[in-house]
Amino acid sequence: MLAEIGHFALILTLLVAIAQAALPMLGAIRGDAALMAFGRSAAALQALLIAISFGCLMTLFGQADFSVKLVANHSALSQPLPYRLAATWGNHEGSMLLWVLVLSIYGAGIARFGDNLRVTLQARILSVQAMISVAFLAFALFTSNPFERLFPVPLDGAELNPLLQDPGLVFHPPLLYLGYVGFSVTFSFAVAALLEGRADPAWARWMRPWVLAAWVPLTCGITLGSFWAYYELGWGGWWFWDPVENASFMPWLIGTALLHSAIVTEKRGSLAGWTILLAILAFSLSLIGTFLVRSGILTSVHAFAVDPERGVFILAMIIGATGTALALFAARAPMLRSGALFGSISRESGLTFNNLLLMALTAVVFLGTFYPVIMEAVSPTNKISVGPPYYNLVFVPLVAPLLILVTIGPMLSWKRDDLAVLGKKLLVPVAAIAALLAGLTLWLGAAQVVAALGLALGGWLVLGAVLVLVRRWWSAGGFSWRLVRTTPAATVGLVLAHAGLGFTTAGIATMTSFAAEKILVMRPGETAVAGPVSVTMLGAEEVDGANYRALRARFTVSQNGNERALVSERRIYTVSGSQTTEAGIGVSPLGNQYVAIGDVQQDARGQGLVVRIYWHPLVGWIWFGGLLMAMGGAASLADRRFRIGAPQVRSPLAPNLVPAE
């Protein structure tokens, strides 16, 4: 019964969405308040109906109702409850329903929190949002119905892929979807602006919280995904430039550009066309990412549905959404009023170059991901692959100037700055980092100059973030706790985000150059060394888990005089027979010790267990940095100035104080 209710709710939602797509737009054109108000009610209704539908599906998964085909294929009686529930989105059909759920929640959000938007703008935004809903709902209902029944009902299901039976599955997809789908809102803002013919500072101000609302969960989702791959896959990789990973990274890069471009449009009215284009591209890249993952057009370790027919449907959606938006852009954008002029050395010009660099970086990831597809058409007999070596050679040189710019940007004044003034501000930080670089090169040796540069860049970023606060205190005439408490949330956001970027850079540089490894066969009582880590095997025994049997090996790991115990397992899942490795990871702020066992093997001294030992210095900083960036975004989101209508509290301390961002 639940499956039918869920299915019916989904059909009703489609009908509501169709109405919401047509009527508010009509109301905006005609100035009909009632039709526009209908958009708000419809959005709320849509969200309610989808929530019911999704709730039904999740309940079916929780109950392990194998009469529903989807549940039978992705769940089993022995599967623990959290993974039975998370399996709702651990498959194509369920994740499409999650997509639609998030889409409708954002739509309801626009209706609920957008009371200060121009009524016509809000109505158009809700309309565009509903058009996207219609496309996805149709896709779900006609090609990927999650509520299909299965007869005869099997006694047990085919369990969820063991790699997915992990806390990561509970959080990673929902976070990513909040990100991808969140950019649908900014897309709707952009299209609505083009339709209205206006993209003024007010429009950018209203849009900014929504950019952050998408960017923050996307940052968390990508960080979590990287962390999940690290501890799950058994050998410590954290980014593989896999097409599906790239599919999440591209919207993130463009989303970052959008965030900064929107700041310029909000403050100065400039770069409106560029902001609109970025908003269109961000969501388009989300759609292209969905296409990539589900169509089978590229091979990937992450691809979870390979169906060219579904691919055709999604491609049609992309052509409809992106094609229409870009055509509208070509027609309408030239007519947008350009904003205030700015000098060649100014905050605006800095952010313009920021845009350009981020777009070039996105181009790297895009070309790398899709070039094999392009080559298939251009020269079919010469199939190529694009892997990490390409990205390392092209992405890294292009990101360096961006990272340097990140610290310089906040130092620039709006409208017009002076090279001499800028030079003075740069003197201390450049000297400090140059000294750091020299010190590192001496310490690490000339062979590790790349690592030294990476670490110095990380320091440059963190220093730059701290300097934003220092300059604020300097202008106020000195440090005081009152000053700290009245720091604008958006400034806190900038500091945290840019510092986070520095930590991530330092972590990556260190991991790339100084990770250590040892692979060998070990028997109980033996010791092996990888870098500063010394590992002694204590013993191995067989153990039973909830739905698996495992070989568990125990180790004592010592480093710098400190000892700890680590355990690694090799699991075989009873239902599917798949094997996974669970690594033992010793975490510390300066690095992780990582031990993973393999199968039984012979070496010169007899039979033993394959053991891989790794030392991963500063790897945690990569994700710590990601977390800081997300926190920065969240802090910016909390800024009082975004709550339109909130009274501004002028700081009594320093009336001349200008917000650093």
Next chain:
Amino acid sequence: MKRVLFILPVIAFAGLAAFLGFGLTQDPKELPSQLIDRPLPEFVLPGITDAPGGGPGLASASFKGEPRLLNVWASWCAACPQEHPVLERIAAEGFPVYGIAWKDKPEDSRAFLARYGDPYSGMGSDFPGRTAIDLGVTGAPETFVVDKKGRVRFKQIGPISPEVWEGQIRPLMQKLRAEA
């Protein structure tokens, strides 16, 4: 001039959409062969009988004088039982089919043939897998069409279906027979 800049994105997108659409019709995992129109790589493989050394096997030098099919298969290959009846039909029609058992223990290969039939005019066992690497094999079954001069002219990835036999391979074999 400015107008042109604004049209660029939609044009670039149109190009991309065309490539993506075309890409949907292709299989990203299928690897075109590097051997087309090149000589068959040299190999000398033992046979699969239980005699010591495997008995008479298969050598690349023997692929001269007549066009032949070279089928790479294994007892562990899931699609091979499907393909087998087609191979038997090909042999019955008078076209020679030779086989290489890839990474397969001879006793397993023999058991497979006993169960499904033996259409092969000759067999080699490539347990270490080196010859398969020389042939650029990425999975089983794969079949090569070799002409009178010992050159590879065609590679079929995956099982040969009756349609592929009638539509592509048999016409090619007939043409190769007529060649000088």
Next chain:
Amino acid sequence: MKRTFLALALMLATPAAAVLPDEMLPDAAQEARARAISKDLRCVVCQNQSIDDSDAPLARDLRVLVREQIARGSSDAEVRDYIVARYGNFVLLKPPMEGDTLLLWLGPFAILLLGGAGLIFWQRRKPVATPDAAPLTEAERAELDRLAGPQD
């Protein structure tokens, strides 16, 4: 701490492997070369992994093949060419630099250079100095705040 870093600096290895101990070459330098080459070779039967990362039997065969060739004295380029001769450019994770792939390798740099040049050009054409408007009076500022919300 300093010692740790020094010790680390001496280790060249990188973190990713499906290599098994029984495949590894006894000579550390040769083994390091083999690992580096393996990381750049694609496992053709896998979902987008290098032969160094993959558990597949064919990946293992290729890893052993690479090591045999190195032990026999082939250069890195010769080993790569050997495998490309059999599987084509598809097996290289670093795409070749040829006519067809120029867009891939140079595209992003071109975007940056052309875009940057375009921006600088566009900057030059517009008048940079605009006289600032007279600052707002208190009454005007209050009116502005009332109309448009708090200003920065």
